[in-house]
Amino acid sequence: MSQEYRGTVFVEIKEQQLIPSESDGWVSPQIQLPLLADQLILSWNVIMPLQTGITLEIRAFCHDHWTSYYTVAHWTQSPQRFPRQSVAGQYDSDGTMDTDILRLNRPASKAQLRLTYRGVTPPHWTFLALCATDTQASFNELPPCSEAWGQELVVPAKTQLGWEEGAGWCSPTSTAMVLAHWAHKLQRPDLVYEVPEVAAAVYDPTWHGTGNWPFNTAFAGAHAGIRAYVSRFSDIYELEQWILAGVPPIVSVSYDLLKGKPEAHDAGHLMVCIGFTKTGDPIFNDPYYRPEQGEMCRRVFPRSNFLRAWNHSHKTVYLIYPQDHPIPEDRLHHWASPNTG
Numbered sequence: 106m107s108q109e110y111r112g113t114v115f116v117e118i119k120e121q122q123l124i125p126s127e128s129d130g131w132v133s134p135q136i137q138l139p140l141l142a143d144q145l146i147l148s149w150n151v152i153m154p155l156q157t158g159i160t161l162e163i164r165a166f167c168h169d170h171w172t173s174y175y176t177v178a179h180w181t182q183s184p185q186r187f188p189r190q191s192v193a194g195q196y197d198s199d200g201t202m203d204t205d206i207l208r209l210n211r212p213a214s215k216a217q218l219r220l221t222y223r224g225v226t227p228p229h230w231t232f233l234a235l236c237a238t239d240t241q242a243s244f245n246e247l248p249p250c251s252e253a254w255g256q257e258l259v260v261p262a263k264t265q266l267g268w269e270e271g272a273g274w275c276s277p278t279s280t281a282m283v284l285a286h287w288a289h290k291l292q293r294p295d296l297v298y299e300v301p302e303v304a305a306a307v308y309d310p311t312w313h314g315t316g317n318w319p320f321n322t323a324f325a326g327a328h329a330g331i332r333a334y335v336s337r338f339s340d341i342y343e344l345e346q347w348i349l350a351g352v353p354p355i356v357s358v359s360y361d362l363l364k365g366k367p368e369a370h371d372a373g374h375l376m377v378c379i380g381f382t383k384t385g386d387p388i389f390n391d392p393y394y395r396p397e398q399g400e401m402c403r404r405v406f407p408r409s410n411f412l413r414a415w416n417h418s419h420k421t422v423y424l425i426y427p428q429d430h431p432i433p434e435d436r437l438h439h440w441a442s443p444n445t446g
Contacts, residue, residue, distance in 0.1 A: 113438075117232070151231060178320070268301055277303035
C-alpha cells in the first residue's frame with residue numbers, strides 16, 4: 106500500500122465537509138488514510154477576521170483505538186488578543202506532537218480534525234489538508250524529468266543575515282522570496298514583504314523560532330488567491346516537475362549533508378529551489394548569504410548531496426503558488442488538486 110503512494114499521501118478536506126460542532130467550530134469526517142502513517146502534518150489557509158482566533162487539533166486511529174486530540178496550533182492575525190503558537194508538552198503512549206509534526210508510536214489508518222474559533226465572526230477556510238507519511242517506506246528512484254535540466258526561474262534574492270536574530274530566519278526568508286516571485290509575476294505589491302515582517306508573522310513563541318512549517322504556509326496562504334501548504338515528495342523528479350510548471354518549491358534540508366559532511370548535526374535549513382543545471386544539479390536561492398561580502402544567493406549543489414540532505418526531512422516542501430496556476434499532474438497523490446478554491 107505504501108509503495109503505491111511512495112511513502113506519502115496528501116489529503117484535502119473541503120470546507121463543505123466540515124461538520125459544525127456544539128462548541129464554536131467544526132470537526133472533519135473521519136479521514137481514511139490510503140497508507141499506514143506514522144507522521145501527520147496539517148496545513149491550513151484561512152481568511153481570519155482580525156478579532157478571531159482558531160485552535161486546530163488532530164487525532165489518529167492507531168491499530169484499535171483513537172488517540173486523544175493533540176493541539177497542532179493556535180492561530181490568529183491578532184496575537185495581542187489570541188495566542189499564535191504551538192503547544193509544548195503533548196505526548197503520551199500513542200505519540201508526540203512535535204511542534205508541527207504529529208509523530209505516532211504506532212501507524213495510523215485514519216485521522217480526524219477538530220477546529221475551534223474564538224471571537225464574534227467565524228473564519229473562512231479556503232484550504233485545509235493533511236500530509237500523512239510512512240517514514241519506513243522504501244522505493245526505487247524515479248527516472249529524472251530531464252526536461253527541467255537547464256531550466257531556471259527568476260526569484261528575487263533575499264538574505265536572512267544582517268537582521269537581529271536573522272541567523273535562524275531561513276524559513277521566513279524563503280517564504281518572502283517566493284511571495285516576491287509571485288508579486289512580480291502577478292503585479293501584486295501586497296505580496297512583497299521585508300524579511301523581518303514575515304519573521305514576525307510566523308514566529309512561534311513556544312518553539313522560540315520562525316521555522317514552524319505550517320505557520321509559514323498559513324501566512325502565505327492568507328493572501329487572496331494564494332494556495333500554500335506543506336507536503337512531502339518521494340523523489341527529485343517531482344521537484345523537476347514543479348520547476349517545469351514555473352513554481353519554485355521551498356525545500357527543507359540538512360545543511361551539513363548538503364555541504365557533503367558525513368553526518369547531520371544541524372537543525373535543518375530551508376531554501377528555494379529555482380531550477381536545475383544542464384547536468385541535473387539543483388539550483389537554489391539560499392537565504393544564508395552575506396551580500397556585503399560579495400556572496401551570492403544563487404547556489405548550485407551536487408545532486409547526490411542534495412538527495413541525502415533532503416532525505417533528512419523526508420523530502421519536505423512548501424508549495425506556494427496562485428490557486429489558478431497550472432500545476433503538474435499529481436500521479437503520486439503528493440499535492441493539492443488543481444484550481445481549488
